[in-house]
Amino acid sequence: MSRNFTLEYWIDEGWYVGRLEEVPGVFSQGKFLQELEENIRDAYYLMLEDESLSFPYEVQVKEICV
DSSP, rough: OOOOOEEEEEEEEEEEEEEEEEEETOOOEEESSHHHHHHHHHHHHHHHHHSOOOOOOOOOOOOOOO
C-alpha cells in the first residue's frame, strides 16, 4: 500500500538533505534529488521494520497552543 508524504529538503554542502514532514525522525541525504528520494524511502521502510521492536515507555501525545 502506497502513502504520500511531504519531502522537505535543502542543499547542504552540495548534498540534498531531507526529511519526511509527517514522520518524525526519518531523514536522509543524496548527491542528487533522485538519490535523496530513494534513500528517504529506504529510511522510511527501515523505520517501519524497527517499529516492531518493543519500546519500554508508554508514549502520549497532546496538542498545545503556543
